Amino acid sequence: MIRIENVSFKHRATPILTDISLDIPKGGVVALIGPNGAGKSTLLSLVARLQPLQTGSISVDGLPVDTTPGRDLAKVLAILRQDTTIASRLRVRELVGFGRFPHGRGRLTDDDNAIVDGAIAQFDLADLSDRFIETLSGGQRQRALVAMAFAQGTDYLLLDEPLNNLDMYYARALMRSLRSVADVNGKTVVIVLHDINQASAHADRIVAMKGGRIVADGTPAEILTSDVLDAVFGFRMRVETIDGTPFALHQF
Amino acid sequence: MTAAVSKPSPWTGLIAGLGLAVLFVLSLAVGVSPLPVNRMLSDPEAMQLLAVSRLPRTLAAVLCGAGLAIAGLIMQTLSRNRFVEPATAGTAQSAELGILLVTLLFPAAALWVKTLFAGSVALVGTSIFLATAHRLPPQQPFLVPLFGIVYGGVIGAVATFAAWQADLLQFLSVWTNGEFSGVLRGRYELLWIAALMVAVAWIVADRLTIMALGRETSIGLGIDYARMMQIGLVIVSVITALAVVVVGMIPFVGLAVPNIVSRLMGDNVRGTLGWVAAGGAGLVLACDIAGRLIRYPYEIPVGTVMGVVGGVVFLWLLFRRGGHG
Known part of the structure; x- marks a missing residue:
């Protein structure tokens, strides 16, 4: 379980997060949604100890993120940040292989190689595995980074807008892969999404943030209503339910 | 990362090893006093020349070259910028300032004490450079080397001023322009510490590769980023200080060799470290041999030869990069 208690965070004098408390039990897909500047990425980076905690506490499976050795946490928790730039000339297979570094x-043992091969196959990277990352398109690079996070093989996977740069085909494929590691392997996926319909279609739970606070928290059916979405995003949109899944028609 | 590296063919390694061996033997043979190869082992005078002068000189060139190339590689990793190296970003200048200060304050100190002092000043100077480099916008990759050149220039100017005041300008030029003609047995052995530093770099090679992916990826993979930064800084500073104190600074090795190896083989340090070290050793050996032959029987310092060779390579790298966008 990820336990976030009374976390506040300031960048200089500007409050980014205000008194956030959130429990994320093990297993399942949790989507973080909200307008730009809501504090979603900051919250994720605090859970992944990429920034020091200022107030409050965060623990993952009982391990406090601020005092547990980074090496131990890296076996429990993987993070993929938004807009990771890779300037190194590494081949796709090498990059994905570094996901096994914490172990x-x-x-690389035979088991590690099998896991790396699995991640490469899962994200359709076999043909690209000997290419240098810098020669790939944005979407291909994003898939390589997601494969690296998968290869880390942790129980908790934090993804910050992983659908950036992905076309419809690979966005859907990634969401289905996430769904399957949650269902089959019992993993916990926390994912920041801008597309609330992806969240509705694939997440078990949606946490909506705005202005550094959690403003709504519930199942897709509870969150995807005109009233809640108005409160989060600041405009009314129509919500239609198709085959039991609510979809927001936010384009109109 | 054994399975993940697509290795260059064994022939490449063999040819490179042979090339290095040829340079090594050439370096033993070339010099003002002739070294007759055919009766080298029977002639005690020739043996003496070999043991006291030629072999130490050759080993010094190999150790300096390998060390400085690795120092360049690590500095580029830590700053995440391909265009910096110890000679142009303040490390060498700080080491020069350090050795100047310790010579002024404690002229009788042993060579290893002076090296330690020079290394400490280099550590401070490089830390300040990196702390600043990390604040520069990453969208402007040329700002970092530009800042490094200005920063190194300022420290170099302070050293020059201090040396001028103390009437030590000649000493300073010994440290700023590398040459191997003064290398004799008993005067170069400290350089073996550079080999030790290269060994440390080999141990942390995978962590260095990950560090080049950035702070967040490193932490995500469980690397103690701050600790690794310190280890890298120590390696760079110690190697540079050793080079400055023992033979004088040799520019461009740390820039040209890692860049060429990266072009050819990528940036997986576990796979490239040996090539970078061997390339640095070969380049410095070749430049030293050239320096001994161009105006035979006089010598041109290796730092000068390298300045010309490295300058051309650097320009080539810049234009190549421009061509690739």
Whole structure:
């Protein structure tokens, strides 16, 4: 379980997060939604100890993120940040292989290689595996980064807008992969999404943030209503339910 | 990462090894006093020349070249910028300032004490450079080397001023322009510490590759980023200080070699480290041999030869990059 208690965060004098408390039980897909500047990415980076905690506490499976050795946390929790730029000339297979670093400290066993091969196959990277990352398109690179996070093989997977740069085909494929690791392997996926319909179609739970606070928290059916979405995004949109899944028609 | 590296063919390694061996033997043979290869082992005078002068000189060139190339590689990793190296970004200048200060304050100190002092000043100078480089916008990759050149220039100017005041300008030029003609047995052995630093770099090679992916990816993979930064800084500073104190600074090795290796083989340090070290050793050996031959029987310092060779390579790298967008 990820337990976030009374977390506040300021950038200089500007409050980014105000008194956030949130429990995310093990297993399932949780989507974080909200307008730009809501604090979603900051919250994710605090859970992944990429920034120091200022107030409050966060623990993952009982391990406090601010005092647990980074090496131990890396076996429990993987994060993919938004807009990760890779300037290194690494081949796709090498990059995905580094996802196994927390486990073998650089030495790849047969098991590690099998996991790396699995991640490469799952994200359709086999044909690209000997290419240098810098020669890939934005979407291909994004898939390689997601495969690296998958290869890390952690129980918790934090993804910050992983659908950026992905076309419809791969966006759908990624969401289905996430759904399947949650259902089949019991993993916990926390994902920041801008497309609330992706959240509705694939997440078990949606947490909506605005202005550094959590403003709504519930199942897709509870969150995707005209009233809640108005409160979060600031305009009314029509919501239609198709085959039991609510979809927001936010284009009109 | 054994399975993940697509290795260059064994022939490449063999040819490179042979090339290095040829340079090594050439370096033993070339010099003002002739070294007759055919009766080298029977002639005690020739053996003496080999043991006291030629072999130390050759080993010094190999150690300096390998060390400085690795220092360049690590500095580029830490700053996440391909265009910096110890000679142009303040590390060498800080080491020069350090050795100047310790020479002024404690002229009788042992060579290793002076090296330690120079290394410490280099550590401070490089830390300040990196702390600043990380604040520069990453969208402007040329700002970092530009800042490094200005920063190194300022420290170099302070050293020059201090040396001028103390009437030590000649000493300073010994440290700023590398040459191997003064290398004798008993005067270069500190350089073996550079080999030790290269070994440390080998141990942390995978972590260096990950560090080049950035702070957040490193932390995500469980690397103690701050600690690794310190280890990298120590390696860079120690190697640079050793080079400055023992033979004088040799520019461009740390820039040209890692960039060429990266072009050819990528940036997986576990796979490229050996090539970078061997390339640095070969380049410095070749430049030293050229310096001994161009105006035979006089010598041109290796730093000068390297300045010309490295400058051309640097320009080539810049234009190549421009061509690729």
